Amino acid sequence: MANFADWQDRMLRAAWRHGDDLPVEVLEWISELYGEVGEISEEVFCELWTARTFSMARAAFQVIKKSVEGEIGKKVTGEEYCYIDYVRDPDIGPVGVVRIKSVEVSTPDWEEILGTMAEGVQEFVMSHYRIVWPVCENHRKGLHAGYFRGISVWRCREGRAGGHVVRAIDPAARL
Template identity: 35%
Template sequence: MSDVRREPGFQQWIAELAGGEPFDWDADGDDPEFLDWITEVYAGNGAMPMELVNPLVFARRVELAQRALQRIAARAEVDLGPLPGLTVVTTPPDALEPTGVVRVGGYGQRITGLTFAEVALTVADNVQEWVTHDRSRIWPVCPEHRRGLHPQSADGVPSWVCREVPHVVSPIID
């Protein structure tokens, strides 16, 4: 796959995609997970126009959100019990939303990331929103300060962070 990345056609295609909506990434970025995925898309399909890439972006976000939700919900259920209704909520791509809309639980931010780490942060935030709305609870909480934790990247790792006395409590995904 790395040879494909050196091809002028691939480099031009990446630059065109990065410059257009709805992508939020740098054509010169070096995230290996993203580069592997976009290289695979190119290797299998060539320089696809944006309207053909958009459904693939949607499918990727759905798949990453489902994986992250499975792991985050398992941790939440240890503290909160079963969480029926906590699911990935989607609106398929259309003219108004070319890459569709992906959320977890129907609350919070839409998922815009294309790597597992990015998506895990947004899913964690969405799970917190859902727990607040559905259970009227704050989850998770810092065991030391008894304050709600915040999803944040710590050295590139999606983590639960306490802001009372700033410190990383745990990774979001074990």
């Protein structure tokens, strides 16, 4: 029976994440998973990794959906729109990939998923409605998804300092 560190190392290699600098949230999830179920196979681990990523993507989409619909009054869901796509292709890798428009994510990290979903919805809003969303109120320019102190944020590239954080993507997050 291997110890936790050996098992975690094997699981991360199975998910093609060995040596990656993973967020604490993901490492804590792996530790909790091990504590709850003990050693599991690489195949089962990859299935759980993928299921977590896809579940988090759906939750992140709801956060972004609420923001965009509240700010511009346009719908980003409905039968005519189907943009969150899940791909499980052994040629691409052992874990599934969640795609929204042209961006994709395969790591169960809330902030990375939130930023990815924000970019995808932003791309949809621009291509479907021909609306720039979100916009910096000070500079009247479109914002870009980014990260600040580990939090997914909307950034403006204008201003003297070469840009600034406008707000967190998730209204519940504290900067």
